[in-house]
Amino acid sequence: MRCLLWSLVLAVVASAPARADEWPTFRGSQRTGVAPDKGLLTKWPEGGPKLLWQAKGAGRGYSSLAIAGGKIFTLGDGPSGASDKDEYLVAFDLASGKPAWQTKTGPAWNEGPAPWQSSRSTPTVDGDRVYALTAQGKLVCAQTADGKTLWEKDLKADFGGKKADGWGYSESVLIDGDRLICTPGGDKATVVALDKKTGNEVWKTVRAEDRGAGHASIVITQIGDVKVYVQTTGSGPLGIRASDGKLLWQYPIDRTTAVIPTPICQGDLVYFVCGYGRGACLLKQVASGDGEVKIEEKYGLKSNLGNKHGGVVLLGDFIYGDSEDQGVPQCVELLTGESKWKSRGSGKGSAAVTAADGHLYVHFQDGTLALVKADPAAYTEVGSFKVPGSGERPSWTQPVIVDGKLYVREQDALLCYDVKSN
Numbered sequence: 001m002r003c004l005l006w007s008l009v010l011a012v013v014a015s016a017p018a019r020a021d022e023w024p025t026f027r028g029s030q031r032t033g034v035a036p037d038k039g040l041l042t043k044w045p046e047g048g049p050k051l052l053w054q055a056k057g058a059g060r061g062y063s064s065l066a067i068a069g070g071k072i073f074t075l076g077d078g079p080s081g082a083s084d085k086d087e088y089l090v091a092f093d094l095a096s097g098k099p100a101w102q103t104k105t106g107p108a109w110n111e112g113p114a115p116w117q118s119s120r121s122t123p124t125v126d127g128d129r130v131y132a133l134t135a136q137g138k139l140v141c142a143q144t145a146d147g148k149t150l151w152e153k154d155l156k157a158d159f160g161g162k163k164a165d166g167w168g169y170s171e172s173v174l175i176d177g178d179r180l181i182c183t184p185g186g187d188k189a190t191v192v193a194l195d196k197k198t199g200n201e202v203w204k205t206v207r208a209e210d211r212g213a214g215h216a217s218i219v220i221t222q223i224g225d226v227k228v229y230v231q232t233t234g235s236g237p238l239g240i241r242a243s244d245g246k247l248l249w250q251y252p253i254d255r256t257t258a259v260i261p262t263p264i265c266q267g268d269l270v271y272f273v274c275g276y277g278r279g280a281c282l283l284k285q286v287a288s289g290d291g292e293v294k295i296e297e298k299y300g301l302k303s304n305l306g307n308k309h310g311g312v313v314l315l316g317d318f319i320y321g322d323s324e325d326q327g328v329p330q331c332v333e334l335l336t337g338e339s340k341w342k343s344r345g346s347g348k349g350s351a352a353v354t355a356a357d358g359h360l361y362v363h364f365q366d367g368t369l370a371l372v373k374a375d376p377a378a379y380t381e382v383g384s385f386k387v388p389g390s391g392e393r394p395s396w397t398q399p400v401i402v403d404g405k406l407y408v409r410e411q412d413a414l415l416c417y418d419v420k421s422n
Contacts (some may be wrong), residue, residue: 180401
């Protein structure tokens with residue numbers, strides 16, 4: 001009976017609803033990219049929704065926003081007010097957008113062509129602490145009140161981690177109870193669990209011949225009485241037993257340029273997608289007794305469903321996201337992998353997608369932000385506008401919807417819009 005009660009508790013925790021007044025990590029508390037807000041605008045006026053405030057100080061970068069405890073957190077290089085071009089963890093007042101503090105995390109990521117440079121990981125907030133992972137692989141724990149650093153780890157030096165590509169780390173770490181879970185990558189410590197208060201190692205998962213960390217963030221699933229962490233690396237998706245880090249299953253893929261989107265998990269289903277010609281597949285996790293979980297392939301990789309880095313969301317029975325990085329959103333039926341439609345929108349270039357209240361918020365690479373009905377029958381835009389300050393660098397940051405407000409980052413600038421219906 002005690003085991004049954006405990007499994008029920010785990011199931012409730014894993015499926016706890018997201019709060020409408022917080023977005024504490026990348027893609028929200030459940031890592032779905034879907035906000036719980038209701039009563040939002042169903043169409044936008046010309047020029048977009050009402051701009052409530054605009055702030056400077058986020059710095060150069062593509063990190064999205066974490067919102068909790070009355071503050072906004074992000075990472076950026078050389079933010080306004082800093083005396084150098086290094087990377088900083090920065091915080092803003094949620095109500096006004098006024099900068100709260102800046103904490104230097106280390107040198108900026110300047111590898112590769114200019115558009116690929118800069119920070120790209122979204123911080124994770126847990127109570128009075130915020131955790132940030134730099135592109136260099138440095139993991140920082142700081143106080144939310146003032147940005148004071150409490151501890152640091154280096155995923156490469158401390159765990160032998162490596163990336164599967166040359167674009168730096170971009171995972172948003174997972175906080176689950178008293179543990180922090182992250183992905184150094186490689187075959188020495190593919191995934192590790194740390195004590196969130198001290199940074200001390202609790203367990204590590206080793207995947208033989210793992211190519212290195214990708215860019216996804218870990219998602220929690222519950223299969224029977226087993227909590228499973230689902231993650232992807234450069235070698236494809238894998239499932240890890242949360243209690244001790246045991247590798248339960250893996251789904252190897254051929255090497256590709258990069259593996260970026262966070263997987264979609266619904267119940268026992270895992271929708272894995274990446275770009276560069278690989279595509280998407282649907283897996284089913286199945287409890288096999290004695291704390292073990294295996295997978296069944298519902299359908300294999302379909303190359304026409306690829307998504308490079310804008311991410312996908314699940315609404316009802318349908319997946320929505322960009323086609324690779326073409327700026328051509330598409331709708332896919334989850335259970336069959338059938339593409340229902342593909343359509344070019346009002347913006348151009350790679351499209352980052354967030355959802356709320358039956359609509360998609362599509363942030364195109366050229367700075368266009370579009371409101372689109374989440375409708376498997378057709379692509380229908382019900383408003384769009386060009387975000388002020390966009391155009392100098394790609395607009396790759398995923399928008400955030402919290403408590404009736406839309407938050408957008410365009411490099412050093414943060415913008416807050418009122419999207420609640422009156």
